[in-house]
Amino acid sequence: MAKKQSTWHSSYLNAYYVQDRESAARHKDCPPETLAEFAKDDFQWVRANVAANRNCPPRILKKLASDKSVHVRSLVAANPNCPSEDFQKLLMSTNLTVIRGVARSPQCPPDKLEKLALHKDHFVRQAVAANSKTPAKIRSTLFEQLAKHQLFRIRRFVAKHSAAPVSALAILARDRDSSIRSTTASNRKCPSELLEELSTDKTLQVRCSVGENKDCPRTALERLLKDRSWPVVFTAISNRQCPRNLRKNAIQRIEEKSSIGVRKGAANEWGNKFLRSPNLVKALAVDESPIVRKALASNPKCPSSIYKQLLNDSDDAVRKAAALNTNHPVNDGLIRNNPAASPWLQAQLAKAEAEFPGITAAVQEGNMLF
Numbered sequence: 001m002a003k004k005q006s007t008w009h010s011s012y013l014n015a016y017y018v019q020d021r022e023s024a025a026r027h028k029d030c031p032p033e034t035l036a037e038f039a040k041d042d043f044q045w046v047r048a049n050v051a052a053n054r055n056c057p058p059r060i061l062k063k064l065a066s067d068k069s070v071h072v073r074s075l076v077a078a079n080p081n082c083p084s085e086d087f088q089k090l091l092m093s094t095n096l097t098v099i100r101g102v103a104r105s106p107q108c109p110p111d112k113l114e115k116l117a118l119h120k121d122h123f124v125r126q127a128v129a130a131n132s133k134t135p136a137k138i139r140s141t142l143f144e145q146l147a148k149h150q151l152f153r154i155r156r157f158v159a160k161h162s163a164a165p166v167s168a169l170a171i172l173a174r175d176r177d178s179s180i181r182s183t184t185a186s187n188r189k190c191p192s193e194l195l196e197e198l199s200t201d202k203t204l205q206v207r208c209s210v211g212e213n214k215d216c217p218r219t220a221l222e223r224l225l226k227d228r229s230w231p232v233v234f235t236a237i238s239n240r241q242c243p244r245n246l247r248k249n250a251i252q253r254i255e256e257k258s259s260i261g262v263r264k265g266a267a268n269e270w271g272n273k274f275l276r277s278p279n280l281v282k283a284l285a286v287d288e289s290p291i292v293r294k295a296l297a298s299n300p301k302c303p304s305s306i307y308k309q310l311l312n313d314s315d316d317a318v319r320k321a322a323a324l325n326t327n328h329p330v331n332d333g334l335i336r337n338n339p340a341a342s343p344w345l346q347a348q349l350a351k352a353e354a355e356f357p358g359i360t361a362a363v364q365e366g367n368m369l370f
Contacts (some may be wrong), residue, residue: 020041025049032057043071065090074101082107085273096121103127110135122154129159132361143168152177156199159183165189166191178203192217204229218243225250230265246291254281263287267296281306290315297322304330311342319344 024030026040026049037058039050043292046066050056051064052075065076065086076082078091078101086210087107090098096271103116104127113134116124130135147158147168158164159172160183172184173194178201184190185198186209199210210216211224212235224236225246233254237247256264267284284296285306290313296302297310298321307330310322323342325331 009136018046021046022049026053028053030054032054034059034259036060039064044072047072048075051079056081062086070097072093074098075223077101078104080106096124100124100127104131106133107130108133114138122146122151124148126154126157130157130163132163135311138169139163141163144171147171152180155180156183161188162189164189166194169194177180177208182206182209185213188213188215190215192220196220199223204232207232208235211239214240216241222246230259230262233262234265244362248263251277251280255280260289263289264295265293265294268299285309290318293318294321298325300325300327300329307331311344316344322349 004150017019018226021038021041022045025035025037025041027044030038030053035050035053035056040048040337041047047064047067047069048071048157051067053287056079058081061076061079061082063071065074065082067073070310073093073095074097076089078092082090082105084107087102087105091108091112093099093103099116099119100121100123102123103113103119104112108116108131110133113128114132117128117134117138119125119128125142126146129139129146131139134142142202143320144159144167146154147164148171149155150226154175155175156179158168159175159180164187166189169184169187173190175181175184180262181198181201181203182205185201185206188199190213192215195210195213195308196219198206199216200223201207201210207224207227207229208231210220211232216224216236216239218241221236221242224232225242227233233250236242237250237275254262264286266280267287271338281293281296281303284292287293287296293310293313293315293337294317296306297313297318302310305320307325307328310318314321319342322328323331
């Protein structure tokens with residue numbers, strides 16, 4: 001432990017860049033004696049990171065409670081380790097920044113939180129809504145009010161919060177901003193009826209978020225599995241709640257009559273999970289579209305037997321993609337030692353050999369890569 005603390009001192013305490021000192025000051029493993037030194041730093045944001053550190057000892061927070069920077073005092077007020085007597089002093093502050101910190105504190109009494117819930121500043125009200133000590137009824141009302149706020153960051157805060165009531169999520173599920181609707185769909189507390197509604201959203205990312213939600217209802221998954229966009233189909237298939245028979249049927253549809261976009265998606269790295277289906281991989285390897293075969297040839301996880309097949313594909317672009325797939329485990333051992341295994345590489349070497357004699361030997365010896 002002593003060695004670790006010494007490293008902290010030598011590496012960060014006198015760091016030239018402020019960002020380095022800030023990073024060290026907020027690190028959960030920063031030793032108390034180092035935090036005490038950072039608390040004396042000339043830059044307020046270094047001291048602020050000390051005040052925000054949940055492992056900061058009360059004795060250091062006590063000194064920072066009277067810091068000249070309101071930002072530092074605000075973070076001291078929000079820190080659960082803040083000494084009670086110092087918190088009481090900060091509780092009486094009229095400075096807006098400090099009040100925001102007080103509203104976030106688990107030490108803030110319920111009656112004070114009730115008053116702050118009516119504060120004109122929206123960030124104070126947001127802090128009160130996020131505070132688990134706030135009475136449930138007041139908290140629910142605040143979430144509903146903030147869900148209608150004009151500021152994007154306020155609405156997003158509500159959309160992703162685990163304590164947001166269904167009434168607030170219902171408002172956000174119909175928000176004008178698609179990213180807010182997407183965040184709402186990702187919320188584990190989002191009810192089935194809202195997920196059903198969002199599964200028909202016009203924005204792809206929203207539908208993907210529904211498919212990724214671990215509590216997505218079966219009926220919504222069935223709808224998403226028939227979606228025209230392959231990312232949506234894939235997120236639904238990947239969902240653990242997706243019944244095995246539906247997943248199997250969806251993969252069969254990809255094999256038989258899905259769009260090129262869906263088949264390409266299944267063939268590339270994004271769709272690696274589909275490579276576990278032998279029949280699908282075989283179908284993709286002989287797909288009528290060279291775009292799909294090229295995607296599979298570029299995939300480092302492509303099965304070795306299929307990869308060797310694609311090295312000799314009828315399409316030059318597919319053969320090139322396979323030859324340049326240097327991350328594939330077969331590539332190095334097969335192509336480097338035997339360039340003839342790749343017709344495309346062999347053709348390139350023949351052209352290069354005519355202009356630069358001896359280049360083929362250099363490639364085989366590992367001194368040059370294409």
